[in-house]
Amino acid sequence: MTKQQANWSPYDFNGGTCVAVAGADYCVIAADTRMSTGYNILTRDYSKICKLADKSFLASSGFQADVRALQKHLEARHLIYQHQHNKQMSCPAMAQLLSNTLYYKRFFPYYAFNVLGGLDNEGKGCVFTYDAVGSYEKVGYSSQGSGAKLIMPFLDNQLKAPSPLLLPARDAVTPLSEPEAIDLVKTAFASATERDIYTVSVNGDKLEIVVLNSEGMRREYMDLRKD
Amino acid sequence: MGYKFVILRPYCASPLTMVPYVTGTSVIGIKYKDGILIAADMGGSYGSTLRYKSIERLKAIGKHSLLGASGEISDFQELLRYLDELILYDNMWDDGNSLGPKEVHSYLTRVMYNRRNKFNPLWNSVVLGGVKNGQKYLGMVNMIGVHYQDNHVATGFGNHLAVPILRDEWREDLSFEEGIKLLEKCMRVLIYRDRSAVNKLQVVEEWVVQSIAKITEEGVSISPPYSLKTFWEFSAFKNPTAGAAGSW
Numbered sequence: 207m208t209k210q211q212a213n214w215s216p217y218d219f220n221g222g223t224c225v226a227v228a229g230a231d232y233c234v235i236a237a238d239t240r241m242s243t244g245y246n247i248l249t250r251d252y253s254k255i256c257k258l259a260d261k262s263f264l265a266s267s268g269f270q271a272d273v274r275a276l277q278k279h280l281e282a283r284h285l286i287y288q289h290q291h292n293k294q295m296s297c298p299a300m301a302q303l304l305s306n307t308l309y310y311k312r313f314f315p316y317y318a319f320n321v322l323g324g325l326d327n328e329g330k331g332c333v334f335t336y337d338a339v340g341s342y343e344k345v346g347y348s349s350q351g352s353g354a355k356l357i358m359p360f361l362d363n364q365l366k367a368p369s370p371l372l373l374p375a376r377d378a379v380t381p382l383s384e385p386e387a388i389d390l391v392k393t394a395f396a397s398a399t400e401r402d403i404y405t406v407s408v409n410g411d412k413l414e415i416v417v418l419n420s421e422g423m424r425r426e427y428m429d430l431r432k433d
Numbered sequence: 434m435g436y437k438f439v440i441l442r443p444y445c446a447s448p449l450t451m452v453p454y455v456t457g458t459s460v461i462g463i464k465y466k467d468g469i470l471i472a473a474d475m476g477g478s479y480g481s482t483l484r485y486k487s488i489e490r491l492k493a494i495g496k497h498s499l500l501g502a503s504g505e506i507s508d509f510q511e512l513l514r515y516l517d518e519l520i521l522y523d524n525m526w527d528d529g530n531s532l533g534p535k536e537v538h539s540y541l542t543r544v545m546y547n548r549r550n551k552f553n554p555l556w557n558s559v560v561l562g563g564v565k566n567g568q569k570y571l572g573m574v575n576m577i578g579v580h581y582q583d584n585h586v587a588t589g590f591g592n593h594l595a596v597p598i599l600r601d602e603w604r605e606d607l608s609f610e611e612g613i614k615l616l617e618k619c620m621r622v623l624i625y626r627d628r629s630a631v632n633k634l635q636v637v638e639e640w641v642v643q644s645i646a647k648i649t650e651e652g653v654s655i656s657p658p659y660s661l662k663t664f665w666e667f668s669a670f671k672n673p674t675a676g677a678a679g680s681w
Contacts, residue, residue, distance in 0.1 A: 213451060218579055220579060246592050248573075248579075249583040252581055270580070271546050271580065274580070
């Protein structure tokens with residue numbers, strides 16, 4: 207007798223790749239705009255980047271319904287924080303909140319692969335990278351999602367992360383300038399889209415880039431093949 | 434494959450709800466110049482039997498929204514009950530405001546997602562469209578809560594057969610006639626190639642006529658059921674067993 211199999215899964219994989227790079231006084235958060243299921247594209251125009259606070263942007267890929275629920279949850283928590291503390295949450299504080307929120311559903315996880323990017327209280331760029339159940343780490347750069355395995359080695363090579371074993375601890379924030387970092391991110395996506403079917407920024411799909419710096423935030427859509 | 438076992442006991446709220454019984458097939462929706470157009474056939478399949486041929490899968494919701502559902506018909510009827518209550522409470526405020534398509538879509542998304550969290554999904558994929566204050570909206574939600582908005586959406590087989598046509602031929606400034614022709618083109622392909630499709634369809638239209646940002650007319654209309662012309666006189670169909678002896 208064949209083993210019983212479930213005919214329904216509460217999860218789906220809607221694809222996508224997210225990247226964030228921290229600089230001395232800026233942070234670049236980028237994600238593609240494709241939403242897919244199986245071999246179908248549902249839409250070419252879906253944003254994976256969400257503003258949680260003035261200086262915290264969350265980019266998430268994975269199961270879109272869970273990602274959206276997670277974003278709504280964190281937005282609501284931030285609103286409550288603002289009412290109670292009369293100020294915006296700092297990026298490190300939001301990072302901890304995200305970790306706790308993910309672990310809260312440790313036994314029915316949010317199928318979301320997150321990268322949180324922002325500026326800390328001194329205006330320096332910070333990036334936090336997560337797994338689906340809340341393990342997190344402050345890093346200088348990270349990528350998550352279907353194209354991460356293609357992009358991460360490239361970033362490691364270009365951004366030359368110092369070993370975490372060194373003492374005293376070295377800062378992983380990149381010395382690159384903002385335009386150089388943006389160019390690097392575009393290059394990373396250009397490469398990933400060549401080989402990852404779930405991450406594509408061609409044929410009408412786009413790359414969405416959010417840049418946070420001392421002047422504020424700007425959101426740009428770049429169609430890689432046209433620039 | 435082809436097994437339809439219930440999900441393992443400890444996680445399932447109700448083992449009877451994990452298998453659809455009477456199902457509707459694709460729904461297709463597009464935005465056009467003056468509003469929204471949604472089309473669906475009137476079939477309700479019971480497995481491989483085309484059991485029901487007069488099921489209205491397109492409904493108007495409140496003043497501004499249109500709902501088209503595919504999947505389990507009884508769950509669609511349950512969704513209509515949820516929405517009736519939502520619209521009733523909205524009307525009872527009697528404050529001149531009314532829920533627009535964006536709000537209804539958001540509500541539906543939350544309902545579907547919460548049912549999925551309890552392992553008791555409403556086995557549907559729905560298209561939700563509408564116009565409010567001149568703003569067009571078109572979205573889709575499925576049974577696990579995955580949702581999006583776009584200029585054209587489809588459920589089920591429509592994703593495979595209709596969306597490629599829409600991606601190629603949809604334009605921002607489609608007139609009503611062009612929009613209907615485009616939808617009919619997609620529905621025709623579905624009739625030919627989707628075994629659950631029935632050649633009896635309805636199209637619902639929500640339109641707004643604007644002149645320099647002022648809305649002069651707004652309305653919703655559901656067409657009576659009609660059929661599309663199909664062509665079956667291909668010579669290969671005439672003698673279907675002709676090549677059988679020599680083929681693999």
